[in-house]
Amino acid sequence: MKLLTAQQLARADRATLKNQHLTSDELMERVSILVFNKIHERLGGAIVPIKVFCGIGNNGGDGLAIARHMIQHGYQVEVFVTNCSKHRSKDFLYNYDLIKGVTNDWPTLLDCTDDIPEIKSGDIVIDAIFGIGLNKAIEGWMADLVTQINVSKAFIISIDMPSGLFAEKAYSKNAAIIKANHTFTFNNPKLTFFLPQTGNFAGSFEVIDIGLDPEYIQGLEPLATLITPQAAKHIYKPREKFTYKGDYGHVLVMAGSKGKMGAAVLSSTAAINAGAGKVTAYVPASGSDILQSAIVEVMTISDSGQDHLAGFNPNLQDYNLCVGPGIGLEDGVVSAFAKAIKQQSSPIVIDADALNILAQHKELMEFVPASSILTPHDGELKRLLGSWKNDIDRLKKASKFSKKHDVILVLKGSHTITVLGDHLYINDSGNPGMATAGSGDVLTGIIAAFIAQKYEPLMAAVFGVYIHGAAGDVASITYAHEGLRAGIISNFIGPAILQLFRREEPVASQIKEENY
Structure with a gap:
């Protein structure tokens, strides 16, 4: 719309x-x-x-x-x-x-x-x-x-x-x-x-x-495009019958640090739940057992750092990379992140601490591959762009940043807005219950999974944002807003996709309509 x-x-x-x-x-x-x-x-x-x-x-x-x-x-x-x-x-x-x-x-x-x-x-x-x-x-x-x-x-x-x-x-x-x-x-x-x-x-x-x-x-x-259920349904790419896991990509989730391994678990789980053929978590050595215990479908690669990432060894030609949830800002982490993005040419998903690293080390922006997807909340966005006068100024600054660096920005919020140059895509799924720790980590994994499944980066971002919100909407029917956890949202990714094809959805503004 x-x-x-x-x-x-x-x-x-x-x-x-x-x-x-x-x-x-x-x-x-x-x-x-x-x-x-x-x-x-x-x-x-x-x-x-x-x-x-x-x-x-x-x-x-x-x-x-x-x-x-x-x-x-x-x-x-x-x-x-x-x-x-x-x-x-x-x-x-x-x-x-x-x-x-x-x-x-x-x-x-x-x-x-x-x-x-x-x-x-x-x-x-x-x-x-x-x-x-x-x-x-x-x-x-x-x-x-x-x-x-x-x-x-x-x-x-x-x-x-x-x-x-x-x-x-x-x-x-x-x-x-x-x-x-x-x-x-x-x-x-x-x-x-x-x-x-x-x-x-x-x-x-x-x-x-x-x-x-x-x-x-x-x-x-x-001026902008509103992503409704009907629009999301048209973005969805159905699977063909004679395919195997290799056709749906391999996501590498570079995440986690001591005390924050849950971020790696959430992103990795979401990537699997959103349909990636394979998912590997690249984590500090202390986090490998946690990942293997938390989600058996995810493989792990242990970094040389014990509690934080300190290097980077995988050959990224084999993976679609998402990076940032829970990695911290230590010097070794900065070095590992820089090494990862310098050897990657295809679009990556950058979130959380990786965004803060970019804000602190702006020279690294030149190594971020074209059409990469950055998913900041407002605090992270201010570190990248500086402050703004109002919401309209925020969108103008985001548009300018997107054009300058040839990246896609996903501005998280009640109505998450995906920005590609002068083009704005406003999401109309989701609810206040999704304002909970780890929800953004789930979104990172979802978008990475869609890139791995060969969605164009912009559509991976727009569709990923919609399905993330829709999963929260479906889950809230059972758990209410207060009962939503990030892990619950992740588990409703599949039902959210199914819902697109079960019935025609009313316009979201009508769903939120008050009775009088």
């Missing part, structure tokens, strides 16, 4: 009007009926106070049209217009006139000096003040209104965008932004819904297909 900019969506609106021979008010009516139907499905005619706050642009026009349908269906609706400017859109005015036909009262005009209407905790607020056309922060009386709505404890539904939130830009400190419980967004989700600093403003969200011209949308270069 494509994520588009506000400009692209505005152009898509215009193309749709032209290609489908529609007027703008006809398109707005289509949108309002679709949104009303979604709300009506949930409320079912319940008698509950509904306050609709409308701006004077097209988002406000949507709000007026939705309010009109709600009034026609017997809902208890009050409509307020933030009448702070003389610049009203044509479609706002059209719907402002229409609503008079279904109510005895005109909508209440708030001239932005009036007292803010009382909003109670039992109310439903529909926020249709500003949409994707907003280009500056909300200020003054309007900011006070946003604050009042947010603190009211009413259930807040935003139309297309929470007012004050930009589609693909960061917001200024202390900006006034509606904090919605649920957002009905039009045609395509917005980038800021998936970023840590801004995603909470949208709450749960649902994408409503408003019928924008599909051919025009198809031709647009996306």
Whole structure:
């Protein structure tokens, strides 16, 4: 699913009007009926106070049209217009006139000096003040209104965008932004819904297909691509019947140190569970027995170092390498890591302490093979890139780093983002229970296994991230979020792949939808 900019969506609106021979008010009516139907499905005619706050642009026009349908269906609706400017859109005015036909009262005009209407905790607020056309922060009386709505404890539904939130830009400190419980967004989700600093403003969200011209949308270069179950299903490479283990690669997991051998166990186990033909763990001498006891399917090679890696002996032509979980930062480890990457030409997966070594020894980046996959959490990413101003700046810095070093970055988080140059792939699987020690080690092994199975590096990263999150989702049905451990996530890799083919999955944003 494509994520588009506000400009692209505005152009898509215009193309749709032209290609489908529609007027703008006809398109707005289509949108309002679709949104009303979604709300009506949930409320079912319940008698509950509904306050609709409308701006004077097209988002406000949507709000007026939705309010009109709600009034026609017997809902208890009050409509307020933030009448702070003389610049009203044509479609706002059209719907402002229409609503008079279904109510005895005109909508209440708030001239932005009036007292803010009382909003109670039992109310439903529909926020249709500003949409994707907003280009500056909300200020003054309007900011006070946003604050009042947010603190009211009413259930807040935003139309297309929470007012004050930009589609693909960061917001200024202390900006006034509606904090919605649920957002009905039009045609395509917005980038800021998936970023840590801004995603909470949208709450749960649902994408409503408003019928924008599909051919025009198809031709647009996306700001980012959302990886849904349907997308993951198309990436998956089924196995052929007459194959053997050698066809599915040999992963070498270079991991572990005294007290952290679990990291090597988790990465190695995940690589086996994700389908690598063979897996060998390259570990300090003290860790060999631990690996052999913990997972019998994994072979081991003992390093010359007793408690930490101190050298590197394998011929990497025989392996697909992943390196970093639990290795530490000792001088011998740095030397071993440098030796490993200098003799490797095919893409490798680099995680954890190996990323910290790269941050401390930036000269080693020139030896990292092209299309290698780096999987940092934010702390590791800051050591590589330096600090960033906000989530948008973080993505720009990651994109620049990716292009400079010809690598793929997997930015781990609630919605993990895979970065290859200017291309962003946003993951929509996973849950908060996966915020647990060792979860990243499992991801490292999964991605390495897919590279070994001859997935292109970008697809290995994107698919690996999706399956990692999906394994956590499937496991959480049994173990709950609190009961997830990294080893449990690893054991559900197979069921996560099976789930792609058992049934059509609903869009993840609908899975996370709140009931109201």
